[in-house]
Amino acid sequence: MTVNIKHLIEKNKEEFYKDLDKVMQIESVKRAPLGNAPFGIGPKQALEQVMKIASDYGFKTNIVNDAVGYAQFGEGDDHIGIVGHLDVVPAGDGWSFPPFKLSKKDEKFYGRGVLDNKGPIMSCLFGLKLLKDMGIKPIKPIRIIFGTDEESGSSDLPLYLAEEIAPIFAFTPDCKYPVVYGERGIVNYTISTHFDASELQNLTIQGDQSSVHVPDELTAIFQGESYHVLGKRSPSNAPELGENAITILATKLSSNKEMSDQLRRYFLWVEESFSKKHYGEGIGLDFEDEDSGKLILTPYELKVEQNTIQLSIAIRYPVSTKEEEVTEQLHKVVPKESEIKIIRQLKSTSFPKDDTNVKKLSAVYEKITGLDGTPVTTTGATYARFFPNTVAFGPSFPGQKGIAHNSDEYMDEKDLLLNMEIYMEAILALACD
The missing domain is CATH 3.30.70.360 (Alpha-Beta Plaits)
Known part of the structure; x- marks a missing residue:
């Protein structure tokens, strides 16, 4: 089936913005454990909100050890994973916009987490919904995994892996392009x-x-x-x-x-x-x-x-x-x-640059952007350090740096939608070919 992904995104983007705003409005900053909320009430509320949205989209959902949730499309154990996080750093001072709301001005979206990482991981979820609604059926199951403690050490992932098997390959949309195969x-x-x-x-x-x-x-x-x-x-x-x-x-x-x-x-x-x-x-x-x-x-x-x-x-x-x-x-x-x-x-980490799935992601990036897709390393620390078989992939493009943890955290509207296009093509390449 031929799908005009760019047209599909443009047609449905307002629905995506509404659902993203529901998640952005939750102050998902780590606090003291409370009952069934190991990282505080905010991260848990964000997780529950996303699980409701994913369930409404028609995906199988589950919350594992109150720490990590997932939305799955397709059946089977050997799945392709996309792993991101819903927790955010504290807002801090100096904002021109409400930090816990999706605000738009001059073709930019503002809000804590719009780049790191609610915007990118929600674009993966909504992109998967669009593919499902078009009748696309994956050969390998796709599981989008939502963590709640990435900003404070990723202690959520061991709780997830204690109950669930790791993906055969995964990417995290929480770093930069092109594929990040190594972390310092x-x-x-x-x-x-x-x-x-x-x-x-x-x-x-x-x-x-x-x-x-x-x-x-x-x-x-x-x-x-x-x-x-x-x-x-x-x-x-x-x-x-x-x-x-x-x-x-x-x-x-x-x-x-x-x-x-x-x-x-x-x-x-x-x-x-x-x-x-x-x-x-x-x-x-x-x-x-x-x-x-x-x-x-x-x-x-x-x-x-x-x-x-x-x-x-x-x-x-x-x-x-x-x-x-x-x-x-x-x-x-x-x-x-x-x-x-x-x-x-x-410790530093490294993933094989010549891995078949890394090559698929590089090819997707080059096809859509026209930019060099040679894999790179990063100074950052992502879930890829703690999750097996995982590389980082997006959301920041070359030259974009130093935005995520500042006041007035932002993402250009065109970049948010371009990310969704890249991630949808990545899903097709990894799980549907």
């Missing part, structure tokens, strides 16, 4: 540097600091004097797109002659090691390889804790680099009286 290693450290208690008793540091973004506003108070600095927020895996308030603050504090020599040297070290040095060059961590490119380093938290100053940094290292090499070099460059603690670690 990730390691986060906290460097605790000791001082005499008297040196720190008049110093406090306040601000919104998180491992997911470059901090953009900090205030230090030292001996009653306030030091307020403004930077620019960006995702922690794209620090070059932001301005880090930690290093700006360190520059200010290092020139304060009222501080002890040790404190001033410490802040000078922070400035010289990390200010605009996003690739580890300030501390001898400038590793790189052909597949991954350069190591990426982001200071994301600076705080005073008892008699220490604690600096936390996030590092994404190339697939050919070992975590032990990074740790060994870091020990060589931290200030005296410092301790290093690893607080997060994810």
